[in-house]
Amino acid sequence: xxxxxxxxxxxxxxxxxxxxxxxxxxxxxxxxxxxxxxxxxxxxxxxxxxxxxxxxxxxxxxxxxxxxxxxxxxxxxxxxxxxxxxxxxxxxxxxxxxxxxxxxxxxxxxxxxxxxxxxxxxxxxxxxxxxxxxxxxxxxxxxxxxxxxxxxxxxxxxxxxxxxxxxxxxxxxxxxxxxxxxxxxxxxxxxxxxxxxxxxxxxxxxxxxxxxxxxxxxxxxxxxxxxxxxxxxxxxxxxxxxxxxxxxxxxxxxxxxxxxxxxxxxxxxxxxxxxxxxxxxxxxxxxxxxxxxxxxxxxxxxxxxxxxxxxxxxxxxxxxxxxxxxxxxxxxxxxxxxxxxxxx
Amino acid sequence: xxxxxxxxxxxxxxxxxxxxxxxxxxxxxxxxxxxxxxxxxxxxxxxxxxxxxxxxxxxxxxxxxxxxxxxxxxxxxxxxxxxxxxxxxxxxxxxxxxxxxxxxxxxxxxxxxxxxxxxxxxxxxxxxxxxxxxxxxxxxxxxxxxxxxxxxxxxxxxxxxxxxxxxxxxxxxxxxxxxxxxxxxxxxxxxxxxxxxxxxxxxxxxxxxxxxxxxxxxxxxxxxxxxxxxxxxxxxxxxxxxxxxxxxxxxxxxxxxxxxxxxxxxxxxxxxxxxxxxxxxxxxxxxxxxxxxxxxxxxxxxxxxxxxxxxxxxxxxxxxxxxxxxxxxxxxxxxxxxxxxxxx
Numbered sequence: 155x156x157x158x159x160x161x162x163x164x165x166x167x168x169x170x171x172x173x174x175x176x177x178x179x180x181x182x183x184x185x186x187x188x189x190x191x192x193x194x195x196x197x198x199x200x201x202x203x204x205x206x207x208x209x210x211x212x213x214x215x216x217x218x219x220x221x222x223x224x225x226x227x228x229x230x231x232x233x234x235x236x237x238x239x240x241x242x243x244x245x246x247x248x249x250x251x252x253x254x255x256x257x258x259x260x261x262x263x264x265x266x267x268x269x270x271x272x273x274x275x276x277x278x279x280x281x282x283x284x285x286x287x288x289x290x291x292x293x294x295x296x297x298x299x300x301x302x303x304x305x306x307x308x309x310x311x312x313x314x315x316x317x318x319x320x321x322x323x324x325x326x327x328x329x330x331x332x333x334x335x336x337x338x339x340x341x342x343x344x345x346x347x348x349x350x351x352x353x354x355x356x357x358x359x360x361x362x363x364x365x366x367x368x369x370x371x372x373x374x375x376x377x378x379x380x381x382x383x384x385x386x387x388x389x390x391x392x393x394x395x396x397x398x399x400x401x402x403x404x405x406x407x408x409x410x411x412x413x414x415x416x417x418x419x420x421x422x423x424x425x426x427x428x429x430x431x432x433x434x435x436x437x438x439x440x441x442x443x444x445x446x447x448x449x450x451x452x453x454x455x456x457x458x459x460x461x462x463x464x465x466x467x468x469x470x471x472x473x474x475x476x477x478x479x480x481x482x483x484x485x486x487x488x489x490x491x492x493x494x495x496x497x498x
Numbered sequence: 499x500x501x502x503x504x505x506x507x508x509x510x511x512x513x514x515x516x517x518x519x520x521x522x523x524x525x526x527x528x529x530x531x532x533x534x535x536x537x538x539x540x541x542x543x544x545x546x547x548x549x550x551x552x553x554x555x556x557x558x559x560x561x562x563x564x565x566x567x568x569x570x571x572x573x574x575x576x577x578x579x580x581x582x583x584x585x586x587x588x589x590x591x592x593x594x595x596x597x598x599x600x601x602x603x604x605x606x607x608x609x610x611x612x613x614x615x616x617x618x619x620x621x622x623x624x625x626x627x628x629x630x631x632x633x634x635x636x637x638x639x640x641x642x643x644x645x646x647x648x649x650x651x652x653x654x655x656x657x658x659x660x661x662x663x664x665x666x667x668x669x670x671x672x673x674x675x676x677x678x679x680x681x682x683x684x685x686x687x688x689x690x691x692x693x694x695x696x697x698x699x700x701x702x703x704x705x706x707x708x709x710x711x712x713x714x715x716x717x718x719x720x721x722x723x724x725x726x727x728x729x730x731x732x733x734x735x736x737x738x739x740x741x742x743x744x745x746x747x748x749x750x751x752x753x754x755x756x757x758x759x760x761x762x763x764x765x766x767x768x769x770x771x772x773x774x775x776x777x778x779x780x781x782x783x784x785x786x787x788x789x790x791x792x793x794x795x796x797x798x799x800x801x802x803x804x805x806x807x808x809x810x811x812x813x814x815x816x817x818x819x820x821x822x823x824x825x826x827x828x829x830x831x832x833x834x835x836x837x838x839x840x841x842x
Contacts, residue, residue: 158607160605160606160607161605161606161607162602162605162606163600163602163604163605163606163609163634164602165606166606168633168634171606171609171632172632174606174610175609175610175632178613178614178617179617179627180620180621181626182620182624182625182626183592183593183624183626185592185626186593186626186628188628189626189627189628189629190627190628190629194629195593195595195628195629197592197593197628197646199543199547200545200547201544201545203543203544205549205646207593207595207628207629207644207646208595208629209595209596209597209629209630209631209642209644210597210631211597211598211599211631211633211640211642212633213599213634213636213640214636215635215636216599216633216634216636217633248527248529249530249539249541249551251539251551251552251553251644252553253553253554253555253642254555255555255560255640256507258506258507258508260507261506262504262505262506262507262509262510262515262518263502263504263505265507265515265519266518269519269522270522273522273523273524276524276526277524280526280527281526282525282527282529282530282533283523283534284530284532284533284534284539284541285533285534285538285539285551285552285553286534286553287553287554287642288512288519289512289555289556289557289560289561290507290512290560291557291559291560291638291640292557292558292560292637292638293636293637293638294635294636294637296555296557296599296635296642298553298555298597298631298640298642300551300595300644302541302549302551
């Protein structure tokens, strides 16, 4: 009937689909300060405060593998992913709604485990679980969470505010969640080929925790307030450092230079990278799921940040004409590339 | 390993699961005026206004059947379902986030159709689409929408405010969406047995529209304001009138009497009920998906409402000791029972 060419989703990928759908969005309200295009949207509340909104959806077989993910950890992590989006705006979260679709192969006890993890995350991050939906699905488990955050209007930090000569900083360390995933995948494949084997997970606790039960850096938002620092731009590292650096640079219309030797990596991450023969820098740049904060800040903050135990200065913001570059330990400078995650 | 008895979800049902999970919820913030348990949660914004939050999740094969649901209508309806939750609090909606999980059997063009419906609903209800998530799924389509609403604190109407001698009212008419579904199911089963047949849908336009492209009654919220009426309790009719009457009665700690002869039914609904040999009152009481508003209001509003073209007075609030009753045309009085929808 219709001889127009149809486009498989695999052809355009997840980012391509989002870009395509975004084009048709029109806004009706002056209260929407920021719609789609940052870690969270920003809504004017008519006083000095703004409301932030963000939503994430996790699908079984795409975002998590229940063969090695305890449901309690999954519940916890599904909240953390959302909390991290609010933190990335320099704000603190307050309410969440949780919707799940679950197939009848799950038991009540299994869903209670999932909600126990959600509840623990609500305790830790002081969130009120105020609504949601619970329905059946024809297959698998889907978790969709929406979160609110609040801040003063002038505290909000966007992806677009980086300025030339700003410092580029990252919290915590990189690549650990990815390394944890590699260990889980290795033990799963051993188990599939030799079902009697017990998984060898001892000695890997830190990187497994980073993968299975990560934390969002709301502590750093409080630290920024203690230090009286407002970053010029910020984003959370869910898709890997390189990808997020390119986002900040593009949204801020700048170039960014990153220094390989400055990338913070935990000793277990580097030991396991060696054990599994994975290049450590690739892992730190593209690992993903670290839920750390990448931010830029005025050079004047240098003295406060240079010895901060939880913050590493990893680069510098330059004019957009200089592009985005990675300075290798060897002294060589190469263009910074993101190795994306394509789910379709 | 674990010899405790495990409970299949089918044993407790969807309402049972929600009840079970609700028990463990603790709130941390005084700003949460109403958490789980109404059509939307209510959050104090520190001034005269409150924020409302609600989320709904629609799953393919559970909430919709793509064999007869055009994707554009599905997108529209998935927004309407959420808008209706905000209207049911006597408030107007403003922002939505839309998360979808979609399997690779869908094309870009199909997802564009879905979003075109979402966009049309955003135009009609003046909503800003401010965020969401788009990911792949291993099977089927999942649509998860969260919505905000705003109102003055003293305008908010809960399920729990019905008082003895209040009038019980409903907007629009009942059972049409359910009748539309019966026609779609009939034509689908004809098609399955005789694939060459064209579906016979002409003449059924009104009830098909009520099923495939319903509207939320935000117009009635504006009408309440014009009439200077604030209902004492309200709920939207998504699961059928009887079920929602029982919710209002329970939450308000009252009894409610409903009169069969007062139930508003469109002439096409009654003609098709006769054609398909479905008892009309059952259909009006338990049909579901009408997205009309059921509300109670002080007796003093009687003169304003008695001839209102969009509002029917269908019953009266009584002391809880008198229970919930249906007065049949015959004069007989029977206990009002809900025929629920169990998805598991």
